[in-house]
Amino acid sequence: MSEPVVVAESLNVRFADQCVLDDVSFTVNRGEVFALLGGNGAGKSTTLKTFLGTVAPTSGSASVLGHSVTSDSDFIRSKVAYLPESVMLYGHLTGMENIEYFLSLADVKRSASDIEAALKRVALQADAWHKKLADYSKGMRQKTAIALALLRSAPVLFLDEPTSGLDPSAIDEFNQLVTALSEAGSTVFMVTHDVYGACQVAHRIGLLDQGKIVGVFERSGSELIDTEQVHTAFAKRNA
Amino acid sequence: MSIIKSVMFDEWRYWRRTKVATTVILIGIALALASVIVNSIEVRQASAERTELQRISEQTFFDQPDRHPHRMVHYGHYVFRTPSPLSIIEPGVDAFTGTAMFLEGHQQNTAMFSEQRQSSGLTRFSSLSPAFMLQVLVPLMLILVGYSCVTREREAGTLHVMITQGVKVRDILAGKFFSLAGSGMLMLAPLAIASLWAGAHGESLAITASFVLGYVVYILVWSAIVLWGSTISSRSNASFAILIALWVVLCILVPRIASTTAATLEPSPGKLESDFSVVEELRALGDGHNASDPAYEKLKQDLLNQYGVDDVADLPMNFRGVVLTYSEKKLTDVLNKYAEARMDEELSQAEIARQFGWLSPMVSMRTFSMMIAGTNLENHHRFLREAEELRFDFVQALNHAHEHDLDYHTDINRYVNDDTAKAARVDASHWQVLSSFDFAPESAQFRLSHSLRYVLQLLLWAALMLALIKRASRGVM
Ligand SMILES: Nc1ncnc2c1ncn2[C@@H]1O[C@H](COP(=O)(O)OP(=O)(O)OP(=O)(O)O)[C@@H](O)[C@H]1O
């Protein structure tokens, strides 16, 4: 029984005279991993922001868990763990403190051992936990942000380029993590331009080009989506 | 609620880690504390000194030997105004009006011993009163500490993260507001301590509590102004520029414009000019020391007729004393007329300046502070009037002694030789006519009820800022 969690219907977003999203429609069901794949400037981040209510749709509708983005963004934000494109945490705080602070803002209570478990799960080296974030590498920040998203234990995850800055082994671990989350019932909506990564984890991939969904790829049975096929379609569009 | 607290504590943590804000706050507290201490030592000293001087002055007057009564009129007497307890924080007009006065016959002297007239050079620092600190410098420090409280998060993108995490803009702004207000309250701590001291030195609880409360509201208003500036700006440097400009306008420019406007709308005739017309009018009154001055001809005739005698020497009282009493009354009437006119002018100027509290919270706070502390202009005028009343009473009491207790013949012959001079004296017991001067502050109720307009001004500012922040919060995303 598929239960729609993230739904876009004929979504249009315009900035001034530029049409950034053009009649975008898709549905992500509970427990599903959906990846929106597209080149730079395709409108991927804008799609996520529309669902978070920080960008208003020009027309069409978008909803999460049945709540419309235009009227209920507070509800949506409380149910969604969002990993932004560029990780913006506090440089003057340590990784631990950043997580503690943002959890307190989300009104989520987690013990120190929970936080440590999450940091271990994203493979952030333990000697960095109590260092200032200003001294972190890009990948370490990304891991911290992923740990924070995990700790929110929100039913829905929005991930914007989650593997950018991660080394290959960290990407593998991350992909396993996403799979585990979806198996545990979380709905994952990610946007990326990493074809291989998307094919590894996604149940479905939407190919976004200049604000339009120009192709959809789906797993058949338990087989992963064919990377070759997606890559060809993607390359053709971005030639 | 817990989210607001988290934001507030995080802001404080940021201040601690970056040191700048902490330094500013510590400087603020240190300055406030230092100015309270310096000022309270000064006021306490002055207060003790004045009580003592008042006692000595009265004693010296009482201790005078038998004398001719008119010599005592010219001997004169000092009165001192003990500063109100809260003047350790708010010196108000006391800083430039005098607090002591020399009282003598035929003259109204101006008050003496003002802080600003005496001080020069280095001691000018004493004009850094705690009130000035709190009204002008604390807002500046709040700006330094808080101008980037929202823009910093906006620039770093953390504001976006917070909001997309479901944190309400209202809660973020409330947290930032309380962090600012909290640091402002720290800088108010010396004021609270000084108010406790004032309470222990006879100031009523209603007064000290409203005084502190007034400053609390003022700090809240400024915290709101700083938050607003940071909320409407997209960058920290823009926020800083906006807030500094606002500070200059509200704390420096508007008060200046207020006094200039007051002086323009209610011009006071130059001192020379009014001095000149006083002299003119007084000259027409005649010289009371000369009983045969033509100005007293009618007085003389009336008395001669009344008692049916031909010569003033045959009157049942000393005619010279009569003339002195009469002329002192006339002279005082003229002097009072001019003094009242001058006080009226000063007061209407002050009233005009006070209206500018609608345009600047600093002006409303300043007026409120002086009204409650009892260091306002009205209070100084009351001192002038009470001192004048005392002056007139003792001069006339001496003139009365001159009139009834000193024989006319003895009086006119007093310059013949030493013996006649000795004979023309009255007993020292007559010096007891001097009533003691103790100038008390207005009652708490009086001061509170006369401060209502300024409370209203402050509350209006608070309401305005609340509305502005509400509006600004809608544009945060
Ligand atoms: N706030 C904005 N105002 C105007 N134009 C915008 C705004 N945000 C995005 N755009 C434009 O919308 C288009 C899509 O941007 P978006 O950030 O969604 O791309 P993206 O697919 O996430 O690209 P990337 O892979 O580089 O992250 C771009 O052309 C961008 O210039």
Ligand SMILES: [Mg+2]
């Ligand atoms: Mg993007």
